[in-house]
Amino acid sequence: MITADLRGRSVLVTGGGSGIGLAAVELFAQCGARVALNHLPNDERAAAEIERLKGQGFDIVPAEGDVSRPGEAEEMVRQAVARLGGLDVLINNAATPGTQEPIDFARLDAMTEAFWQLILSTNLVSVFRCSHAAAPALRAARGAIVNTASVAGLGRPGSSIAYGAAKAGVINLTKALARALAPEVRVNAVAPGLVETPWTSTWPAERKRAAIERTLLAKAAKPIDIAETMLFLAAGAGHITGETIVVDGGFN
Helix, strand or coil: CCCCCCCCCEEEECCCCCHHHHHHHHHHHHCCCEEEEEECCCCHHHHHHHHHHHHCCCCEEEEECCCCCCCHHHHHHHHHHHHHCCCCEEEECCCCCCCCCCCCCCCHHHCCHHHHHHHHHHHHHHHHHHHHHHHHHHHHHCCEEEEECCHHHHCCCCCCHHHHHHHHHHHHHHHHHHHHHCCCCEEEEEEECCECCCCHHHCCHHHHHHHHCCECCCCCECHHHHHHHHHHHHHCCCCCCCCEEEECCCEC
């Protein structure tokens, strides 16, 4: 596991209650950072994780709020920055597939207006909302943003057409924000492939096996694999901005 000395640094992770987000919260906290864990209101699982991490001696701040909602996202960021006393790193990780099972691309009728709104607001527009709200604090700290994209945003099959389009937007937005916030703030993204998360845990074994067989490393990623790349981009990589790093085990 890679590490860094982040004592005295503050980090906000959106969608930090499970999966990749929780792995990021834990890793940054282990490196000494004070971490605000954003989660949906009334998320008991996230509340339990916060208590677990605080019980282990980590400096964790709850940051409740639904980033898919305009106004609520920005207020969550403002409150988190106030509680943290500033902000060095923003991890825009909150996302949803909007479905329990991948939706075949041929099922165009499944891409309803409501579904598009859910996917775009949660997976794409929230990245702008939170980055915009955090920009003053990040500029003051000469900090960094790391966005969670996906290989689906690079043209690979994902959970749906809408999801892939939203993640392609995240990749484009990453470049745009890197230009907008330069030179004070670096902005990069990670694009995971198959990751062992609560969403993929219910997939049929054959589906996961077929994906794994196409990777050079012959395994699915774990959330910590993605979190380590986030740490690299946030705490190191001082001359990298506007880039998206694919973390897919060498899919071919």
